[in-house]
Amino acid sequence: MFRPFACSLALLVFAAAIQGCADNVRGGPSTTLHVTSDGHAGLSTGTQAVAPGDDFVEVGSKDDRDKRIVKALIVIDERYESFVQDLNHDRTLLDAGSGIAAVALGVAGTLTSATQAKTNLAAGAALLAGSTAVIDKTVFYEKTVTALVAAMDAGRSEVLVRIRAGMAQELNVYRPSDAWRDLLGYERAGTLLGAVGYVQATSQNTADDNAKKLRGICDLTDAERKEKVCATRSLASANPKRTLATLSAAAKSLGVEGGSTDDEIANALQGHIRDACSPEIGKIRDAFQEAALLTDCDAEDH
Amino acid sequence: MYYRSIPGNKTLQQIQISIANEEAGASKFVENKVALLDQSMANVMKFVELDVGVVPKSATLVLAPSQAPAGGSRDWEGPMLVQGAMKIVDVYR
Numbered sequence: 012m013f014r015p016f017a018c019s020l021a022l023l024v025f026a027a028a029i030q031g032c033a034d035n036v037r038g039g040p041s042t043t044l045h046v047t048s049d050g051h052a053g054l055s056t057g058t059q060a061v062a063p064g065d066d067f068v069e070v071g072s073k074d075d076r077d078k079r080i081v082k083a084l085i086v087i088d089e090r091y092e093s094f095v096q097d098l099n100h101d102r103t104l105l106d107a108g109s110g111i112a113a114v115a116l117g118v119a120g121t122l123t124s125a126t127q128a129k130t131n132l133a134a135g136a137a138l139l140a141g142s143t144a145v146i147d148k149t150v151f152y153e154k155t156v157t158a159l160v161a162a163m164d165a166g167r168s169e170v171l172v173r174i175r176a177g178m179a180q181e182l183n184v185y186r187p188s189d190a191w192r193d194l195l196g197y198e199r200a201g202t203l204l205g206a207v208g209y210v211q212a213t214s215q216n217t218a219d220d221n222a223k224k225l226r227g228i229c230d231l232t233d234a235e236r237k238e239k240v241c242a243t244r245s246l247a248s249a250n251p252k253r254t255l256a257t258l259s260a261a262a263k264s265l266g267v268e269g270g271s272t273d274d275e276i277a278n279a280l281q282g283h284i285r286d287a288c289s290p291e292i293g294k295i296r297d298a299f300q301e302a303a304l305l306t307d308c309d310a311e312d313h
Numbered sequence: 314m315y316y317r318s319i320p321g322n323k324t325l326q327q328i329q330i331s332i333a334n335e336e337a338g339a340s341k342f343v344e345n346k347v348a349l350l351d352q353s354m355a356n357v358m359k360f361v362e363l364d365v366g367v368v369p370k371s372a373t374l375v376l377a378p379s380q381a382p383a384g385g386s387r388d389w390e391g392p393m394l395v396q397g398a399m400k401i402v403d404v405y406r
Binding site for chain 2: 157158161162164165168169171172176210225226227228229230231236239240243244245246247248249250274277278281284285286287
């Protein structure tokens, strides 16, 4: 189904150009969580809604609750898949020469009209990527839609885990109201606003909890991983070779500084091992061996 | 607590090995989030530092839904990017 690009991407209505796009004001598929007038379980079929959540209030057993949850999930997923297909379809219709409709990422509230497209896109890129680089609008749209869809998938998966865990619980533990709230959250996670919120939350948590620059996990060979384990175990207090002298010698050899007691030096060495990649692992092994600190890991192997 | 990233194109086996590589330094996997890093989605894993000299029991990663391996119990379940696709993964020990 053809949908103009402006219509499919706008999350908030800032300009008259995007009127009449009900799904896109929400920035996601229409909600499915209504009770129809004929009492069908929690699924919107286009008939008049009675009241949201009524269907779940009437749940009488665990099986009944779970069946209604499964039905709701199926419909929410169908609507979501259709929404994502439309997003991707509209991406291919982008006319680079005609200007781009405002990408209203409501969290920032700084993106306004199509006449400021390039500036808006840079701001949008900054919002999502945390940088201030100005990038080509086509590239931006490509990456943005991909990133937002992935963020929606991630957010939905997290809520789905919670729903699944709830379905394993008895009715008095995972109540119908809990299921209803989670279904609303599952639906909301499949919207563009939900995606931006997810990206913001995960980016902020990472920035808050980790002072160091985020780095990747080191690739190690099997042998290197075993050496890393052995070096770690050598620092355990149960290792009879772990003395102030051997710890100090190893630390000096590796250029690791950190305190004067055996515990302080062991902590500093452990931090060094934790951050070590190849070929530092080999140097640690050699330093521990030379300092007579290395435990007999073959004897300890499980 | 600290974070490490793993690209989203790794296989489940490669991710399991990566976790083992990190845990070899007295750390333990806590959870994973899929996040936007450098304009592409990746796995961002949270680890907790263990006491000096402690290496946790090996983690086994299985796609959900799954059954616990013999003698194992589930430590965590959640989303991970596996070979570019969003999967629900169970971590057992």
